[in-house]
Amino acid sequence: xxxxxxxxxxxxxxxxxxxxxxxxxxxDKVAKGDVIGLxxxxxxxxxxxxDAAGKIKFLVDNEEPVMAGQALAEIG
Amino acid sequence: xxxxxxLIANRGEIAVRIIRAARELGIRTxxxxxxxxxxxxxxxxxxxxxxxxxxxxxxxxxxxxxILKAARDTGADAVHPGYGFLAENAGFADAVEAAGLxxxxxxxxxxxxxxxxxxxxxxxxxxxxxxxxxxxxxxxDPEQAKHIAMAIGFPIMIKxxxxxxxxxxxxxxxxxxxxxxxxxxxxxxxxxFGDGGLYIEKVIERARHIExxxxxDGTRAIHCFERECSLQRRRQKVWEEAxxxxxxxxxxxxxxxxxxxxxxxVNYRGAGTLEYLYDDVTHHFYFIEMNTRIQVEHPVTExxxxxDLVREMIRIAxxxxxxxxxxxxxxxxxxxEVRINAEDPAKNFQPAPGTVTxxxxxxxxxxxxxxxxxxxxxxxxxxxxxxxxxxxxxETREGAIARMRRALDELEVEGLSTTKPLHQxxxxxxxxxxxxxxxxxxEPWLEANAHRLNS
Numbered sequence: 001x002x003x004x005x006x007x008x009x010x011x012x013x014x015x016x017x018x019x020x021x022x023x024x025x026x027x028d029k030v031a032k033g034d035v036i037g038l039x040x041x042x043x044x045x046x047x048x049x050x051d052a053a054g055k056i057k058f059l060v061d062n063e064e065p066v067m068a069g070q071a072l073a074e075i076g
Numbered sequence: 077x078x079x080x081x082x083l084i085a086n087r088g089e090i091a092v093r094i095i096r097a098a099r100e101l102g103i104r105t106x107x108x109x110x111x112x113x114x115x116x117x118x119x120x121x122x123x124x125x126x127x128x129x130x131x132x133x134x135x136x137x138x139x140x141x142x143i144l145k146a147a148r149d150t151g152a153d154a155v156h157p158g159y160g161f162l163a164e165n166a167g168f169a170d171a172v173e174a175a176g177l178x179x180x181x182x183x184x185x186x187x188x189x190x191x192x193x194x195x196x197x198x199x200x201x202x203x204x205x206x207x208x209x210x211x212x213x214x215x216x217d218p219e220q221a222k223h224i225a226m227a228i229g230f231p232i233m234i235k236x237x238x239x240x241x242x243x244x245x246x247x248x249x250x251x252x253x254x255x256x257x258x259x260x261x262x263x264x265x266x267x268x269f270g271d272g273g274l275y276i277e278k279v280i281e282r283a284r285h286i287e288x289x290x291x292x293d294g295t296r297a298i299h300c301f302e303r304e305c306s307l308q309r310r311r312q313k314v315w316e317e318a319x320x321x322x323x324x325x326x327x328x329x330x331x332x333x334x335x336x337x338x339x340x341x342v343n344y345r346g347a348g349t350l351e352y353l354y355d356d357v358t359h360h361f362y363f364i365e366m367n368t369r370i371q372v373e374h375p376v377t378e379x380x381x382x383x384d385l386v387r388e389m390i391r392i393a394x395x396x397x398x399x400x401x402x403x404x405x406x407x408x409x410x411x412x413e414v415r416i417n418a419e420d421p422a423k424n425f426q427p428a429p430g431t432v433t434x435x436x437x438x439x440x441x442x443x444x445x446x447x448x449x450x451x452x453x454x455x456x457x458x459x460x461x462x463x464x465x466x467x468x469x470x471e472t473r474e475g476a477i478a479r480m481r482r483a484l485d486e487l488e489v490e491g492l493s494t495t496k497p498l499h500q501x502x503x504x505x506x507x508x509x510x511x512x513x514x515x516x517x518x519e520p521w522l523e524a525n526a527h528r529l530n531s
Contacts, residue, residue: 041427041457042429042461044426063132064132065131
């Protein structure tokens with residue numbers, strides 16, 4: 001199990017837009033480089049990509065505040 | 077009903093600004109805040125503070141139910157929405173009044189009319205205010221579109237009626253291009269929005285952004301002259317001044333009179349701003365939209381007129397008629413505001429939240445710094461990047477720019493990156509000194525000067 005850490009402090013989003021489905025759901029297989037969420041810092045959005053391949057389990061909910069370095073998900 | 081206790085449904089520097097105005101009027105203040113903002117300056121300054129929810133704005137600063145509950149629990153009798161968040165939400169204005177409270181701003185119906193681009197355009201035309209020439213509403217028939225294009229002249233912008241945020245916009249420079257682009261634009265709009273409807277508008281190529289500050293009491297309205305905000309990056313204003321350096325007096329009078337006519341036509345109450353595009357070659361101005369709230373850049377108007385706009389809007393909301401007559405509104409000198417944002421100009425303006433480890437605030441003659449900062453303050457990452465506004469005034473524009481250079485050199489914010497280096501360069505730029513700019517001037521300038529911002 002590798003932990004995927006937030007690169008930035010801000011708000012974590014699991015969807016590209018409020019009316020869209022989540023990028024990934026718990027248990028989905030992800031490839032390295034897949035977008036799994038967004039971090040909003042002061043109204044600017046940065047994509048978060050998987051840094052490993054495997055099954056993903058999220059540790060943070062949609063629209064939750066996160067700190068830089070906080071674990072967002074486990075991939076393995 | 078005079079207001080006794082005002083709830084501030086906002087954060088940051090504007091919350092501080094509103095508390096100052098309220099306190100001078102002898103009004104007690106309630107500051108609402110998110111869980112991430114418990115240490116913000118406005119919370120420390122207000123008489124009372126109420127936590128209204130988690131950091132995410134949708135759950136706190138946009139949570140109407142929690143805000144109204146905070147008002148009830150604290151016995152507040154009025155709500156000031158500031159700018160952004162719920163300031164132009166007609167439903168919020170209605171909900172505040174339905175709860176028996178005073179909304180410091182226009183009636184919900186005024187927000188509704190002026191917030192809708194087509195309805196605002198219709199209201200402007202009815203009041204005799206020039207608008208950007210174009211199709212009044214959507215145009216579906218290609219032959220009719222060609223007729224309108226011929227009448228308004230090229231270049232022409234083709235926009236999706238159902239679009240927004242710049243999507244589906246095309247520019248045609250002549251009729252041949254227009255005939256090619258119309259069907260393309262319609263097909264794209266159909267695919268993107270499920271509606272192929274288009275409208276067309278003349279492109280004002282070298283436009284300056286000029287806006288008129290107005291105050292209304294529901295019956296009468298006055299203007300407080302104009303501001304020019306042509307220096308913009310990604311449609312965000314970065315440098316604002318009052319008055320415009322290029323507006324001839326005869327045009328200023330017409331422009332400001334048109335703003336008053338429109339404000340009175342809609343029985344506007346409170347502070348508002350009418351935004352225009354101004355072509356400095358033809359001297360034509362065109363109404364584009366109205367902001368039904370206090371604006372970030374309001375201090376430059378306060379500096380040249382001596383009117384406290386925030387105090388006046390609170391007094392009007394409390395039921396007082398306008399305390400100022402038009403003939404008593406005088407303009408004196410020149411004021412400039414720059415926005416100090418938590419962004420790193422050396423890294424393409426990447427947001428830079430962090431902790432303020434040291435702070436030195438500029439002072440001296442004609443210098444004002446409206447800010448949310450204090451030493452030790454941790455700037456949260458959840459909201460916009462505005463930290464403060466540095467405002468200077470002097471008798472002349474040249475003097476104001478010199479004063480801005482001096483004040484910027486005095487300002488020290490340690491612990492995070494700010495846009496100060498950008499403003500230091502702008503305040504030394506020859507085109508800025510001559511006011512030789514337009515709304516699309518700054519972005520190419522930033523590219524050309526990237527190396528100077530990187531050092």
